[in-house]
Amino acid sequence: MIGFSFRIDSIDYILIICFLTLKSLSIILSLSTCAMQIYIRFNMYSKTYYESNIKNAELSIPLVGGPNSQQDNFEKDIQTWIIDLKDLKFEERISEGGYGIVFRAKYKGSAVAVKKMKSDNDNVEFENEVRTLIALRHPNIVLFMGAYLAEDHKIIMTELMSFSVDSVLHKKKRLDKSTVWHVALTLKQKISILSDICRAMSFMHTRDHPLCHRDLKPSNVLLDKNLSVAKICDFGTSKSISTATMTGNIGTFMYMSPEILHNLPYNESCDVYSFGIVMHEIFFEVRPYTTSDGSGAFTNELTNPYLLGSIVASGKRPDVPNVDHATEQERKYLDLMMRCWNQDGTLRPSFTQALDELDDMQ
Structure with missing residues (x-):
C-alpha cells in the first residue's frame, strides 16, 4: 500500500x-x-x-x-468447513481446469476429490465456488465436504466420482484403422445423464436465490462407476440470477451462447444453450464443431476457432448428420437439442420443460 x-x-x-x-x-x-x-x-x-x-x-x-473485510467475512462463514491438512493425503492427479488441478485423495481414510487452485490470487473463483457448493445440496450436484484456506494455497474438497462425461465420451479406442468406433454410451444412458443434468440445473434456476452455472460442459458433469448417476461440478463462474442483467464473456468457448460471445445481456437461458451443445456432444460422441471421424479436427466452416463468434451469430451450430433413419426416440432427442440452442434465448425451453420431454423419451 x-x-x-x-x-x-x-x-x-x-x-x-x-x-x-x-x-x-x-x-x-x-x-x-x-x-x-x-x-x-x-x-x-x-x-x-x-x-x-x-x-x-x-x-x-x-x-x-478496509479492503480485507470481505475476505474476513468469508473466512468466518466457512469456519465450520475448514479441514486439517494433516488428515489429507494426496494421490494421483485426475484432471486440470482453468482455475485448478483436481487430485484423488484420502481424507481420514475416505476417498475424496481435492481441487487445488492454481493461483493464490484466485480469490473470486475460490470464494464463489465454496459459497455456491455450501448453498447447493442436491442429489445431482457434487457434494461439498470441506475447504482449506491459506496464503500459499486454497483447497476445495468434494465427494469423489469415478468419471466425467468428457472422459467417457472421448477416451474411446478405435476398433480398427477404419472410422468405426466403440459407442461409449447407449441412448438410454445418454437420456438418463441428461435428465440428471436437468434436475440439477432446474434446481439452481428455480430456487429462492437462483443461480446460473455459466460453464456447463461435459468435463463439468461427473458420473459414478456404473454411469447411472450424473452430478454437476465446478461452480467457480456461477452467478446469482437477479433483475440486474448479466454481461461479459464467461465460460468455455465452444459452449458459449451467441449472446455471451457477443457480450450482450443474457440470463439463465445461456445455460440451456450450453446444454443443447452438450446434448449434441453426448449423442454423436464428438466434440462440437469438429469432424465426425473423431479426429478432433475442426469442420471446414471453422478453420479458425476464433471465428466461432461470427459463425454462431449467423446461426451455425455443430453438424447434425442425416437422420432419415432415426427412431422416433432419436428424433425427439434431436428436436429438443435444436430448440435448446435456439438463437433466441426466449425461445429455448427451461430445464424443467427439457426434463419433462426427456422423461417421455425413456
Whole structure:
C-alpha cells in the first residue's frame, strides 16, 4: 500500500493505492474536512479479468472495514468447513481446469476429490465456488465436504466420482484403422445423464436465490462407476440470477451462447444453450464443431476457432448428420437439442420443460 497526502484550498486529500492482488488494483480516495469524511473506492482490473468478470468499476460508499473485510467475512462463514491438512493425503492427479488441478485423495481414510487452485490470487473463483457448493445440496450436484484456506494455497474438497462425461465420451479406442468406433454410451444412458443434468440445473434456476452455472460442459458433469448417476461440478463462474442483467464473456468457448460471445445481456437461458451443445456432444460422441471421424479436427466452416463468434451469430451450430433413419426416440432427442440452442434465448425451453420431454423419451 502506498499513500500520498496533499492540501488544496484548506482541504486535506489522502490518496491511498492498495495493490490487493495481481488481478486488481484498488484506489481509495479520502476527502476529509473537520465536518465530514467521504470515502470513494474504485477497482480497476486487467483487461482479461475485466472482460471475463466485471463490466463496470465497483463504487462503494462508505468503505467499511478496509479492503480485507470481505475476505474476513468469508473466512468466518466457512469456519465450520475448514479441514486439517494433516488428515489429507494426496494421490494421483485426475484432471486440470482453468482455475485448478483436481487430485484423488484420502481424507481420514475416505476417498475424496481435492481441487487445488492454481493461483493464490484466485480469490473470486475460490470464494464463489465454496459459497455456491455450501448453498447447493442436491442429489445431482457434487457434494461439498470441506475447504482449506491459506496464503500459499486454497483447497476445495468434494465427494469423489469415478468419471466425467468428457472422459467417457472421448477416451474411446478405435476398433480398427477404419472410422468405426466403440459407442461409449447407449441412448438410454445418454437420456438418463441428461435428465440428471436437468434436475440439477432446474434446481439452481428455480430456487429462492437462483443461480446460473455459466460453464456447463461435459468435463463439468461427473458420473459414478456404473454411469447411472450424473452430478454437476465446478461452480467457480456461477452467478446469482437477479433483475440486474448479466454481461461479459464467461465460460468455455465452444459452449458459449451467441449472446455471451457477443457480450450482450443474457440470463439463465445461456445455460440451456450450453446444454443443447452438450446434448449434441453426448449423442454423436464428438466434440462440437469438429469432424465426425473423431479426429478432433475442426469442420471446414471453422478453420479458425476464433471465428466461432461470427459463425454462431449467423446461426451455425455443430453438424447434425442425416437422420432419415432415426427412431422416433432419436428424433425427439434431436428436436429438443435444436430448440435448446435456439438463437433466441426466449425461445429455448427451461430445464424443467427439457426434463419433462426427456422423461417421455425413456
